[in-house]
Amino acid sequence: MTSRKQRRTKIALDAMGGDNAPAELVAGAVEAVAEFDVDVRLVGDEDVLREELARYDVDGLPIRIVPSEGYVREGESPAIALRQNPKASVIVATGLVKFGLADACVSMGSTGATMAAAAFVLGMPEGIDRPAIGGPVLGLAPRTAIIDLGANVDSRPAQLLTFGAIGDVFARKFWGIENPRVALLSVGSEAGKGNNQVKETTELLEKSGLNFIGNIEPNELPFGRAEVVVCDGFVGNVVMKLTEGLGQALASHLRDALRDSLPAEELERVASKVYELNNIVESWGGGPLFGVNGVSIVGHGRARRTGVKRAIATAKRTVESQFVSGLNEELARIRNTVAS
């Protein structure tokens, strides 16, 4: 750790990806290099980025441009787009990590493209077929990481087992929790309740050596009863998006219901808080992609400069936590435990 801390973490930022690229991406990067001990490579169209960067006084700051050609649009098939354009910004940014020129890459562009680039360029450790995404999504339970949040649907029980391992390492490395409680999301707390996927996964988690505490019901999620909640990506995505929608709708409801009872400023504070508690993914900026051989941060597509800066901070923290090597060790351990 000592030598790693002595040099700045190098971040490759896909400056062309996301709803607010490139202006807010460059702005966030400039703020990040001024505030944190990071070195940022802005990956994208050289002329465009040079023009954006000229708006700021970055003299002497560790920020520079790495040229790429084009980018993957939201909604494009990632596999096809990457094959057709191997110089797209997200591939070049991921490649900088692969070849040791950056410690982490960050993209606010298409999640599918970031995942495909990471899987293809960085590769995956043994036992992982496809990267996963996860993390805390309920502001009321900020120490409950839900995995997977939508990268994997129709997951096999063996994949759900790896989500448990990922969450375990995440809670240890990011939150310093010694023996994270791992729960399986189901529709009844008794073992044997749930669908076939859940029932088969229960058996694997039970012999995994993880601190598996059994099923958790959806109504218990906001109360922080487990550090890790394992579920299929379809279900995790439902949990994340329903929470976001309810937060938005309830914030509106409160703005109406309390209009005559609270001073405008306090009302706004309360309603915004309800919104934020249910939309925390926006406030992180981004989270690491799990199960790839390197650090790749999937950012929030709508992020503005602050979100971009936070995503860069998350990248730095992920590198420093040595999450990737920790996960690879844990996956190897679980493979041996379950097999034996």
Place this chain on the structure above:
Amino acid sequence: MTSRKQRRTKIALDAMGGDNAPAELVAGAVEAVAEFDVDVRLVGDEDVLREELARYDVDGLPIRIVPSEGYVREGESPAIALRQNPKASVIVATGLVKFGLADACVSMGSTGATMAAAAFVLGMPEGIDRPAIGGPVLGLAPRTAIIDLGANVDSRPAQLLTFGAIGDVFARKFWGIENPRVALLSVGSEAGKGNNQVKETTELLEKSGLNFIGNIEPNELPFGRAEVVVCDGFVGNVVMKLTEGLGQALASHLRDALRDSLPAEELERVASKVYELNNIVESWGGGPLFGVNGVSIVGHGRARRTGVKRAIATAKRTVESQFVSGLNEELARIRNTVAS
């Protein structure tokens, strides 16, 4: 409708089922016969019910006891319990409907037992393998019925199609909506997003003749963009229970956050409203079981007298709406449309 309205609707109440049986069940039934134009048969242990009923002045009211022996406990295997005890209260109550001695049965006991009794005693229309449950679960979208809410997990696409038909008839009969919008819950709004189950169901819904408007994302659920949302029971149960849990947790959050800003009474009103908006299933008392040849109401296990009374009102309304015959016709129509 005329002749039906001229006589009182007869309700068979499983007076032994639910967390607060029999006292609150009898109390709710007494209130119901006093307030609505219904006749209630209390099904259960004769001595126990006679003693409970003696607490009230029911002279001249249309309420009486139908004896049964024992009941199915929450958590018992419904199939085994019903086989071992064919005189259990829920079976006798359902049997009264089967043999025309009641128009509807109501149980606040084990949902599995109520479903099993209805499927076994009343039978199912052609095209239905297993009853479903559904209805509005988001107070912010009170005209959005989600089906299934947990009775069916690992549903086949053909079952999901029947959920669409059920919801269509529900929205017509209960809400008087002429051409209900039917949506499929998925994790992306584009067709082709989602898991295999969703993709295959899309094809069936498209040729169903229902007013299928495509995929709906979970964050859109609170905004009432469809009258009917079709999903697997595992997912629907996650939606229902997560909403309940978030309502509970956010009500607590508001009680803390606004303690110093609002008068106690108003604070309680606001916090309770947030709770209720997210826990509306409690306030209905119960909903009809879909896809059985008769009216069977699955009540909320924790219901007290008001919930029981509301469940009885729901039973009366379900009978009057001729939901069951409407659904059978719609299922026959869809079978022909999809097959052709």
